Amino acid sequence: MRHLLPTLITLFLSIPLHAGLVFDQNPLELKPGPADEVVEAKFTFHNGGDKPITITGLDSNCSCLEANMDKATYQPGEKGSGTATFKVSTFVGKHEKSLRISTNDPKEPEQTLTTIIDIPVIVDVQPKTLQWVLGEAPTAKSVDITIAGPDPVHIKNVTATRDNVTFTLEEVEPGRKYRINLQPKDTETVTIGALRIETDSQYKRHTRQLAFFNIVRPSQTSKK
Incomplete structure (x- = not known):
């Protein structure tokens, strides 16, 4: 059995793990300046799975936060990017908001990118x-x-x-x-x-x- 162990480990490592979209930074931090009415931040990610993933929807828990992606479909291992836009309005201090990203991935149809906005108090x-x-x-x-x-x-x-x-x-x-x-x-x-x-x-x-x-x-x- 011991002589089969290296082969079993190799086989186990060769099995693709389902990862969906993998964000390089989560939470994403946005830091507007005192005069900023709007602040933007770019986020990057890759398709960590073994099948193409298509973005089917973008939503947030606040009308103050919007986002867009550079395209709709990402092949396995392919990198992508998006932009989060926050309207400062009357917000001050630190706030946490969420972006919900819907995909055609049956195992993980919705993923969340958390954004932390730190707005200076004047x-x-x-x-x-x-x-x-x-x-x-x-x-x-x-x-x-x-x-x-x-x-x-x-x-x-x-x-x-x-x-x-x-x-x-x-x-x-x-x-x-x-x-x-x-x-x-x-x-x-x-x-x-x-x-x-x-x-x-x-x-x-x-x-x-x-x-x-x-x-x-x-x-x-x-x-x-």
């Missing part, structure tokens, strides 16, 4: 939402705004979408830290509103920020 608004419960004391609550980018940014104007609140803007550290103190006139009515914050950031998509305020029923309070 103007950080915390918390994003201030909340009161119906009937509670209409005490003032605060939103802190920190300029996280390398250059100073100043707040030019703040407006509220509802007239049943008052607010003041406090400059804690010029160009770096601000605080908005917001107070409802009463908490007798369910309210959903926002503060529009205008800045002089050199990057267009950072010139407008939003902070939200709500007066909600007890059953709708945020669960921590």
Whole structure:
């Protein structure tokens, strides 16, 4: 039996393993700059199986992410490439999105390419939402705004979408830290509103920020 072992190993290694599409980088990392509205990244792969693979569909879990491939069908061992395009919009920080690639491969008809997008924070608004419960004391609550980018940014104007609140803007550290103190006139009515914050950031998509305020029923309070 021992003398048959090398032959058996050779036979085992000669059996093709099903691999489908094999990506050279998964997850794929996208790193937009502060001014970028759209960011693209190329990804590469090869057909790791022993039969041709045809791409039959491309989809993602977010309308912000799209992709295309250089062609439809890849022969065994053939290399291919694609491009992932992410629309930055109002996203900040690190986000994980998925591309679903459908093929005619019966053993693996759908594969996932994970994309990690790391978007620099220039103007950080915390918390994003201030909340009161119906009937509670209409005490003032605060939103802190920190300029996280390398250059100073100043707040030019703040407006509220509802007239049943008052607010003041406090400059804690010029160009770096601000605080908005917001107070409802009463908490007798369910309210959903926002503060529009205008800045002089050199990057267009950072010139407008939003902070939200709500007066909600007890059953709708945020669960921590």
